[in-house]
Amino acid sequence: MIADDARRHDARRDQNQRINALLSESGVDTCPADPLVSVLVALAATGAGEAPDPSPELAALLETPPPTNRAHAPRRSGSRRVRGVVVSLTVTACLSGVGVAAAAATNEGFRHSVGHTFSVIVGSITGTRHQSRSPLGVDPRTGGRPGSPAVSPTTNLPTTGVTVVPVTPPSRSPGSFGSAARSVALNPPATVPGQGARQPTPGAPGFVPTTPRPTTHPSTPPTTAMPTTGAPAVDPSGAPSSVPGGAHR
């Protein structure tokens, strides 16, 4: 009982000291009989006393030890780190894509090489790359590009007496084709530069019915095709051309 009274007295003294410190801190001058001090002390007393009875849920929590959330903190920081890495990788990939797109837009050779690489990959996956070239005897290492010395349409094609006209890609200049381009000069009307894929009208002198595309030979991308004729080979007898490459356009 005496201890409780002493404790209350100490608490009241601490409260008075606290109120006086608050008033001096705020620059408000007070005297001991100032009603403001007594009001503030009474106001501070509303925050003292006994704790209210806990609700059933809170009483259950008061009985159990509190959880330790320290184990969750490192995992949260780890997830933030992973998120940062993912975001940085995404940004890097986007910037690389923009750079590649810019290079492809400005450099035709780059675009050509990327297309060639892509067709090689697709051909190796689907297994159609060698099937489409084997009849022509095209060296896979050269890719059958126009102007390659290893590719000679006049010597590899199984046609006899047929003038083979290599395809002139629209983007290529005729002078860059080398020996294949010189064979174009044998039949100038069929190989107009920039119009290699144009088909003559039926009945015209340069018209040759094209061979239907073989179903077993998937189309070869233009970048890897051998210098086949966009304007097909001219057969004087009117028979369909036997140039296998003509069907791959």
Added chain:
Amino acid sequence: MVFSEAYREFAPAVVGYLRARGVPDPEAVTHDVFMAVYPRIGSLTGGRAGLKTLLFTIAHARIVDHHRRLTRAPRLVEYDPETEPRVAPSSEEVALARGTGILALLDELSPDQREVIALRVVADLSLEQTATITNRSTGAVKQLQRRALLALRGRLESQPLEAEQEGTR
């Protein structure tokens, strides 16, 4: 600090703070505040002062929620004691009336001043803790409490008898 010990030590101040801010059921909101603190008490830093700051930060947020709800809820009719047929007050009414008179002084203050005085005087928080909870600078808090104390003094000078009666009760 053990959770039950924290409840015994800080729950009265939380109840008094909520009551000073006009929350209708301060005990229930105090329970809510401590149940919100319970999952965090294991990872709490700052010791006793940190726990106290967290408690009153949550209580402050509950008060803000309460006042936001009031703006959307229909306005309640104020209790009129003249229409009350009972004439003998109960002990609870006497106890409540004692606090209501002092707390009525706070109604003379602006909401920001009332908030600062409740945190500094009722909740017994330091200047820095009050600044953290109210999201203000310590200079702003000090200025608010100075104006609030001067306003309280002016109110007491205008009505000295009531104030002294409330203060001496």
